[in-house]
Amino acid sequence: DVKVTQSSRYLVKRTGEKVFLECVQDMDHENMFWYRQDPGLGLRLIYFSYDVKMKEKGDIPEGYSVSREKKERFSLILESASTNQTSMYLCASSERTRNYEQYFGPGTRLTVT
Amino acid sequence: GENVEQHPSTLSVQEGDSAVIKCTYSDSASNYFPWYKQELGKRPQLIIDIRSNVGEKKDQRIAVTLNKTAKHFSLHITETQPEDSAVYFCAASRTSMTTDSWGKLQFGAGTQVVVTP
Numbered sequence: 129d130v131k132v133t134q135s136s137r138y139l140v141k142r143t144g145e146k147v148f149l150e151c152v153q154d155m156d157h158e159n160m161f162w163y164r165q166d167p168g169l170g171l172r173l174i175y176f177s178y179d180v181k182m183k184e185k186g187d188i189p190e191g192y193s194v195s196r197e198k199k200e201r202f203s204l205i206l207e208s209a210s211t212n213q214t215s216m217y218l219c220a221s222s223e224r225t226r227n228y229e230q231y232f233g234p235g236t237r238l239t240v241t
Numbered sequence: 242g243e244n245v246e247q248h249p250s251t252l253s254v255q256e257g258d259s260a261v262i263k264c265t266y267s268d269s270a271s272n273y274f275p276w277y278k279q280e281l282g283k284r285p286q287l288i289i290d291i292r293s294n295v296g297e298k299k300d301q302r303i304a305v306t307l308n309k310t311a312k313h314f315s316l317h318i319t320e321t322q323p324e325d326s327a328v329y330f331c332a333a334s335r336t337s338m339t340t341d342s343w344g345k346l347q348f349g350a351g352t353q354v355v356v357t358p
Contacts, residue, residue, distance in 0.1 A: 159344050168250065170330060170350040171285070186345075187242075218284065228273055228336060228344040232284040 131155070132233040134219055140239045147206040149236050151219030157231075158224035160202035162186075162194060165216040165235070174217075177202055178224055209240045243268040245333050247349025254356055260318040262352045264331035267312070271333040274307060274314045275346065280327045288329075289316070321356045328353050 135150035151160065161176040163186075173186030175194040183194050191213060195203045202221075206213055216237050220230040244267040254260045266274075275290035291298045291305045291314065298305050302321075307314040318325055332346040 161345075163348075168350060170247075171348040173345070173347075176345060184345075222344045224344060228334060228346070229275070229287045229290070230277075230285075230344070230346060232286070234284055 132219060132221055132231050134217075134233040134236050136236050137234060138237045138239075140241065141206075141209050142241055143210060145209050145240075147209050147238065147240075149204040149206075149217055149219075149238070151202045151204070151221075151233055152200055153202075153221040153231070154200065155221065155231070156199065157221040158199075159222045159230075160196065161220040161222075161230065162192075162202065162204045163218045163220065164188065165218055171218065174204065209238075211240050214238060214240045243271055243333055243335070243347040245331060245347050245349040247331050247352055249352060250350065251353045252355070254321050254354070256321055256323060256356050256358050258321055260321055260325070260354055260356075262316045262329055262331065262354075263313060264315070264333075264349050265311075265313040266333040266347075268333070268335060269309075269312065270335045273334040273336045274305070275332050275334075276303075276305060276316050277330045277332065277348075278327045279330065279351075285330060318354075321354075323356050323358060326354060326356045 132153045162174045163171040177183045177196040193205045219233040222230045247264045272293035277285040278288045279285040304317045328351045331349040
């Protein structure tokens with residue numbers, strides 16, 4: 129059974145703080161993704177990674193960075209959190225070829241005050 | 242890049258009726274079209290997908306149709322039940338078996354389906 133886990137379900141941070149969101153998958157998937165989910169806007173891709181140390185910008189990368197030092201772990205970093213980054217953050221993983229099903233983590237509800 | 246539009250944003254149906262959600266995409270090279278279901282408080286999960294070499298695919302009460310010429314695809318749920326209440330997302334992707342593919346999906350904005358008893 130595929131498992132994608134995220135470090136926190138709920139997080140409250142102050143404006144200007146550096147925030148780390150971690151995602152771990154146990155299926156040896158090459159691809160990992162970070163999405164932001166807001167009502168009426170669907171799932172918007174922030175960054176994705178197709179291999180260790182590789183990353184590609186998604187549709188809304190501004191204000192975010194990522195790190196993938198190990199295959200199973202993909203971190204999302206908010207260098208200086210702002211109130212407009214209050215959102216639900218979802219991590220996902222998938223194989224790189226053949227089966228494109230994305231397996232999602234439970235999400236992190238981040239509130240920036 | 243790819244742009245996916247999804248309609249309607251909300252859909253209320255009586256239990257036992259059918260529900261249809263429609264999506265259009267802009268990139269004619271897109272060839273993989275999955276649908277994800279997200280129940281309240283849970284993570285999105287794949288429920289059905291279709292590839293561009295197929296016009297229709299069915300799995301019990303759900304079916305997906307694809308019209309490549311018009312660049313639109315639809316999800317059909319028959320005999321709706323209360324457990325079908327959820328947000329449904331369509332997505333599109335350009336994949337290829339002959340080249341490396343990133344498996345990157347472009348999602349629609351989602352449809353909130355409410356099934357009333």
